[in-house]
Amino acid sequence: MTTTAQGAPPASPAGGVRRRVAAGLHRHAGLRLSLLLSAPLAWLGVAYLGALAALFVTAFWGTDPFTGELVRVFTWANFRDLVTGEVYRTIALRSVGVAAAVTLIDLVVAFPMAFAMAKLASPRAQRWLVIAVLTPLWASYLVKAYAWRVMLGAEGLLGWGYGLTATVLTLAYLWLPYMILPIYAGLERLPGSMLDAAADLGARGGRVFRTVVWPLAFPAVVAGSVFTFSLSLGDYIAVKIVGGKSQLIGNVVYDNIGAANNLPFAAAVATVPVLIMLGYLAAARRTGALENL
Template identity: 85%
Template sequence: MTTSAALSRPGPRGRLAAFLHRHARVRLSLLLSAPLAWLGLAYLGALAALFVTAFWSTDTFTGDLVRSFTWANFQDLVTGDVYRTIALRSLGVAVAVTLIDLIVAFPMAFAMAKLASPRAQRWLVILVLTPLWASYLVKAYAWRVMLSSDGVLGWGYGLTATIATLSYLWLPYMILPIYAGLERLPSSLLDAAGDLGARGWRTFRTVVWPLSFPAVVAGSIFTFSLSLGDYITVKIVGGKSQLIGNVVYDNIGAANNLPFAAAVATVPVVIMLVYLTAVRRTGALENL
């Protein structure tokens, strides 16, 4: 009896497995501990370091960091007209790119989800993903060639060229979330709307758009944030245009003013936090 009871008694691993089986929250916490730790160290830690550095300054003679608290960098941002203009220009570019991608992506995603056959859907998804396999620089310089005076478009460089290039670069990030959202939309709802006499625009306004809005929000988060912080495209096709990303890059490199660059870098972070708060209040994020 004693030997039999000892053999049937679970070992440490068995007791641990039974404990985790009974406590789902503990099991989930252990599974998420490693990625959350990495997120905290690599991402949130970097943001914390950025925020702290923004309150330092640089010695004008030696170029060394002065690790003493100061509001000077943020005062320069607020009081400087040029930085307010750059921030508003960057915000406008991000909004323009998001709207252009939405206008282009929505009919493409609808055709992929509701009009194409299952076989064609797979090929269309591959075609949408194909530009992402190419290098960012290759695509940006391809647009530089097309926009040059001797190029196919010949628009020249500037803000318009920047918006066009960014819209092309981030278009797949808008198409795929909308496609995924529209694919989950039951076709029976569209048929029911047609049976009740609703025409195309009314069906879109009352059925398609409300149900696909969370997917649109998801896509806009990608295009808006990526455009807001981009600086390479502006360097390649932007001409003399200046955006937030360029100010950060120039202060890290040529100006060697890391604290001011950190202060400028907080601007897109704050804008994105405001944007995420705004879309969260619409309930779109909860329905993704």
């Protein structure tokens, strides 16, 4: 066996290739990042963007009125029915109103809770409070929704709220942690010295909130609102459980996939929340909040 002057065996060709590849990746950070992200980006493109593309294509198909079979012929009929049907416009506006109400309720409840967690609680208490906020997420969605039905049903403690009010309250409870945690993370980064300086300069609590706390916490509020708004806009289970005869966009999609067996129209309806969320994200981006997250 051939050895070097020091008695060590010669390096194998495979080892030399590995070293050259490692050295190349070390010199080119962009290439290294691209390789690391290639698998998740490929999964995103296939599973998520591919599904959205299939949804959009299906929305331009139709169904045979006699057999109910899918007809793969391009048509605008689904979108025409969606735009001209007053009932669908009402459902879309109702869905946006419910999502906005849930987001506003969660903001009002979450902000003082997040502020207390970030600025008033001790480090040990912060950990326990974060666990307390996360604990409801460990329970089943259906268990929590039916618990609210017990309270808000006709025979419940708050029977007056059964219907659309119950839907808003249930969704606000379900998505509250998604508003608390981003605001808490944003407020935790707020230097306490800024609050002390504002107080030393004579600013009252309201002015400190308007000029110091709110501007710095606004990106976190936007992040939380994206979660609560989008989750409420696409939900269809809660309204089935506690909403009575109320209908939201998600219910229309579900009903056309199931009982009506009209997949193309369901796909057309499903594009509505997608477009609404694109508009919501564009508006949030114009505020500059997303760039500061």
